[in-house]
Amino acid sequence: VADPLSELDIYARALADADAPAPAGGADELEKVEPPLAPAKILIVDDRIENLVALEAVLAPLGQPIVRATSGRAALQRLLREEFAVVLLDVRMPGLDGLETARYVKARERTRHTPIIFLTAFSQEIEEVFRGYAAGAVDYVTKPFEPEVLRSKVGVFVELHRERAQREREAAARGRAEAVAVAVRKVQSVSDVALAHLELDELLSELVDRLRQLFGADSAGVALGDSPESLRVRATSGLERRPQATMTEPGNLISEVARSGRAQSAALDSDSVLAHESLRGLGVRAMLAVPLLTHERPLGVLYVASRGEDRFSDEDSALLELCAERASTAIAHARRYEAERDLVELLQRSLLPQKLPRVERLELAARYRPGGRASSVGGDWYDALPLSDGRAALAIGDVVGRGVRAAAVMSELRHALRALAIEGRSPGRALEQLNSLMVVTHGHAMVATLLHVVIDPWRGKATFASAGHLPPLLIEANGAARYYDCESVEPLGVIAPGPIPEHEIDVPAGSTLVLCTDGLIERRGETIDAGLKRLRQAVRDCPSDLEALCDQLLARLIGESELDDDVAVLAARTAAVASGPLNLSFPAEPEVLRDVRRALADWLAEQGAPGELIEDARLACSEAAANAIEHAYGTSDHEFQLHAERHGSRVTVTVRDHGRWRSQRPGGGAGSGLVLIEALSDDVVIDRGSDGTLVELSFDLPTSKKAGRGRGRA
Amino acid sequence: VVEVVHKDTRAELTLAERRGIALVSLRGEADLANVDKIESALAAISDDTAGVVIDLREADFIDSSMVSILFDLRVRLRRRRRKLRVAAADGSPIRRVLELTGFDRQTPIDPSAEAALEALSAESAR
Numbered sequence: 001v002a003d004p005l006s007e008l009d010i011y012a013r014a015l016a017d018a019d020a021p022a023p024a025g026g027a028d029e030l031e032k033v034e035p036p037l038a039p040a041k042i043l044i045v046d047d048r049i050e051n052l053v054a055l056e057a058v059l060a061p062l063g064q065p066i067v068r069a070t071s072g073r074a075a076l077q078r079l080l081r082e083e084f085a086v087v088l089l090d091v092r093m094p095g096l097d098g099l100e101t102a103r104y105v106k107a108r109e110r111t112r113h114t115p116i117i118f119l120t121a122f123s124q125e126i127e128e129v130f131r132g133y134a135a136g137a138v139d140y141v142t143k144p145f146e147p148e149v150l151r152s153k154v155g156v157f158v159e160l161h162r163e164r165a166q167r168e169r170e171a172a173a174r175g176r177a178e179a180v181a182v183a184v185r186k187v188q189s190v191s192d193v194a195l196a197h198l199e200l201d202e203l204l205s206e207l208v209d210r211l212r213q214l215f216g217a218d219s220a221g222v223a224l225g226d227s228p229e230s231l232r233v234r235a236t237s238g239l240e241r242r243p244q245a246t247m248t249e250p251g252n253l254i255s256e257v258a259r260s261g262r263a264q265s266a267a268l269d270s271d272s273v274l275a276h277e278s279l280r281g282l283g284v285r286a287m288l289a290v291p292l293l294t295h296e297r298p299l300g301v302l303y304v305a306s307r308g309e310d311r312f313s314d315e316d317s318a319l320l321e322l323c324a325e326r327a328s329t330a331i332a333h334a335r336r337y338e339a340e341r342d343l344v345e346l347l348q349r350s351l352l353p354q355k356l357p358r359v360e361r362l363e364l365a366a367r368y369r370p371g372g373r374a375s376s377v378g379g380d381w382y383d384a385l386p387l388s389d390g391r392a393a394l395a396i397g398d399v400v401g402r403g404v405r406a407a408a409v410m411s412e413l414r415h416a417l418r419a420l421a422i423e424g425r426s427p428g429r430a431l432e433q434l435n436s437l438m439v440v441t442h443g444h445a446m447v448a449t450l451l452h453v454v455i456d457p458w459r460g461k462a463t464f465a466s467a468g469h470l471p472p473l474l475i476e477a478n479g480a481a482r483y484y485d486c487e488s489v490e491p492l493g494v495i496a497p498g499p500i501p502e503h504e505i506d507v508p509a510g511s512t513l514v515l516c517t518d519g520l521i522e523r524r525g526e527t528i529d530a531g532l533k534r535l536r537q538a539v540r541d542c543p544s545d546l547e548a549l550c551d552q553l554l555a556r557l558i559g560e561s562e563l564d565d566d567v568a569v570l571a572a573r574t575a576a577v578a579s580g581p582l583n584l585s586f587p588a589e590p591e592v593l594r595d596v597r598r599a600l601a602d603w604l605a606e607q608g609a610p611g612e613l614i615e616d617a618r619l620a621c622s623e624a625a626a627n628a629i630e631h632a633y634g635t636s637d638h639e640f641q642l643h644a645e646r647h648g649s650r651v652t653v654t655v656r657d658h659g660r661w662r663s664q665r666p667g668g669g670a671g672s673g674l675v676l677i678e679a680l681s682d683d684v685v686i687d688r689g690s691d692g693t694l695v696e697l698s699f700d701l702p703t704s705k706k707a708g709r710g711r712g713r714a
Numbered sequence: 715v716v717e718v719v720h721k722d723t724r725a726e727l728t729l730a731e732r733r734g735i736a737l738v739s740l741r742g743e744a745d746l747a748n749v750d751k752i753e754s755a756l757a758a759i760s761d762d763t764a765g766v767v768i769d770l771r772e773a774d775f776i777d778s779s780m781v782s783i784l785f786d787l788r789v790r791l792r793r794r795r796r797k798l799r800v801a802a803a804d805g806s807p808i809r810r811v812l813e814l815t816g817f818d819r820q821t822p823i824d825p826s827a828e829a830a831l832e833a834l835s836a837e838s839a840r
Contacts, residue, residue, distance in 0.1 A: 589747075590745065590747035590748075591747045593745045593746060593777075594724060594743060594747070597775070615807045615810075619775075619807070619811065622745060622775075622777050623777060623778055626745065626746045626777060626778075626779065629746065630746075672778040672781050672782065672815040672816075673777070673779075675778075675814065675815060676777075676778050676811065676814055679814045680814070
């Protein structure tokens with residue numbers, strides 16, 4: 001047909017034609033005078049001529065007319081005028097593709113029951129198979145196809161058509177013809193899209209229920225196992241009570257079918273060994289069993305059984321085989337899904353740190369709970385890594401999506417972030433680079449939120465950057481809790497390239513940072529803010545033990561309820577009281593004085609000493625060290641020691657040298673070093689021994705915020 | 715014109731002339747490690763000026779050895795009837811050192827170099 005009709009035109013015309021009587025063409029009249037059987041025409045649709053030629057070669061032995069169409073539109077036009085026993089439809093075609101073509105065919109009354117077999121490349125996604133069934137396909141053949149298999153499949157429909165055509169001529173047989181049409185339609189119920197989304201056990205029990213209805217049988221069942229020995233009846237419907245675990249007895253029909261790989265129909269007497277154990281003594285007289293195969297490998301057996309006298313017919317057998325094929329796709333899918341879920345869970349667990357690292361002055365604890373529903377294996381993860389200078393990198397994230405792919409992205413992010421953090425990238429810069437990595441690797445197909453914190457427990461500082469993640473919660477030593485809200489940046493994979501803002505916050509000694517994923521706080525019908533508020537309330541009476549805090553959070557926020565989503569929590573707490581004493585040795589040279597002052601000032605800052613005290617102590621200590629350096633002239637041991645320790649609120653700094661105490665420097669300021677030491681320290685002890693001099697300076701830390709230093713000013 | 719008269723890894727000493735007064739500014743830290751150099755630099759300052767202002771507002775740290783040098787400088791200038799004033803911010807650690815060593819009892823401390831120059835000009839005019 002030359003005129004370029006749009007798909008809609010064709011469709012509209014198809015609807016208009018639907019109930020009009022067929023034009024009295026010569027062909028129709030000729031057919032009527034032909035003896036008993038009208039030919040069962042086969043319509044083959046493919047945009048590639050070579051495929052059409054190949055199909056014709058395969059189907060020729062069936063001895064039926066074969067009609068070619070090279071597009072969905074051409075096929076629809078043929079279907080408007082002619083009746084076909086079966087349509088073989090290529091899924092991938094330019095213009096109107098196979099799925100759309102099928103929908104038009106199914107929408108039209110006259111062609112609604114014309115069986116469609118889809119042809120597609122072997123590598124097609126399983127979902128596409130189900131989409132095909134949803135579009136009304138009765139079967140699915142992957143290319144390259146086995147000629148024998150394809151021919152027998154098409155043969156089934158040719159037979160059904162011929163049978164129907166024959167009976168249609170006999171008014172008395174009209175009912176039966178309709179029944180066949182109904183049966184064809186019912187095959188589709190076995191390949192229902194809904195089945196694809198069930199877990200294996202639900203799928204099997206739904207399947208056997210439908211089979212029993214479809215065949216009007218008294219019993220239907222499915223046994224799974226990749227060899228006759230490992231067969232197990234997994235689900236039954238009707239007569240059989242809960243099936244026994246294994247097929248111990250040999251020679252039953254199910255085992256036979258599994259062994260031979262061929263369908264078998266049998267008549268049974270009351271104590272036939274053909275019935276497996278759980279089917280015995282139930283008065284079953286006829287049984288039909290067919291193999292379940294996936295990619296030519298045995299998967300199990302499908303069977304129906306009846307108390308009626310009649311054996312199951314060849315037609316029943318063909319129908320059950322068709323059902324078995326459909327079912328095996330769904331079963332294989334469900335099994336693969338189950339296996340994948342187990343794999344993802346394993347993968348995810350292996351991606352989380354087995355043990356959190358030991359970081360000095362930083363306590364770490366974490367929890368992970370997978371989502372309770374089978375379909376909920378998500379992409380939550382966390383990580384903790386010690387960095388140089390006593391810092392640590394913390395990360396928590398959520399890869400949007402599920403399954404192996406999400407877990408793989410999680411792994412990429414984790415390892416890349418580790419490398420960036422070790423390299424010394426700041427959190428904002430690291431996230432910026434991770435974003436580029438995500439986009440380069442996955443385009444914009446993958447999205448992940450991430451909160452990255454570099455914490456310095458020695459300085460009591462933390463720097464963080466967030467890409468669409470929940471803000472960190474800080475619990476101070478006194479129990480006060482607040483969020484550090486930051487500008488809302490979109491998740492990785494979505495953000496435009498460019499700098500990601502980072503924030504520096506104080507994490508004073510004894511304070512706790514809580515990082516979590518939204519599974520911990522998100523509830524249906526609730527805003528994120530409400531969830532954040534609940535988390536803040538849940539850290540009340542924060543336990544001194546960090547592990548106990550994590551347990552408390554899970555108990556208070558989740559409790560026993562079933563999780564929709566995964567939950568990850570990572571908590572970090574800076575040491576409450578600063579580290580142990582300071583012990584350093586310096587060469588007795590004036591150049592080290594600055595290092596002495598810096599070392600002491602840093603150590604005092606760790607103790608939480610106020611700035612004013614730090615100024616005083618570093619000057620006093622510098623003077624003591626300067627004395628030690630001057631004493632050292634002319635001695636063999638050109639070193640002195642700096643020691644500082646804390647007892648309660650008192651800090652004691654000791655400078656010990658190995659020379660002899662000398663008179664003060666000459667000049668107008670004579671003795672001012674010692675004057676300073678005495679004026680600046682709360683207590684001074686100078687011990688001039690024969691082997692050196694020890695200067696011990698003491699400073700009192702303010703015990704409360706109100707009490708100032710109260711140091712006298714000269 | 716500002717002239718750098720001393721520079722090491724931790725301190726820098728600059729000299730400028732303002733209204734016939736030598737303005738010497740110390741930046742960084744001065745301790746036993748570099749006071750000898752600082753002292754030499756101060757000794758080289760010309761006697762032509764009416765007086766000297768030492769600006770310590772940009773200094774991060776001075777210890778007793780630096781204070782000793784200031785004491786010596788004051789003595790040396792007095793012999794030539796020249797004045798010395800020091801600038802250090804009120805309440806700063808530097809000011810505290812000058813106070814604790816008693817330096818402020820002999821030499822006036824001003825909160826800024828400007829105030830010190832002003833006061834010194836006024837003194838000289840009398």
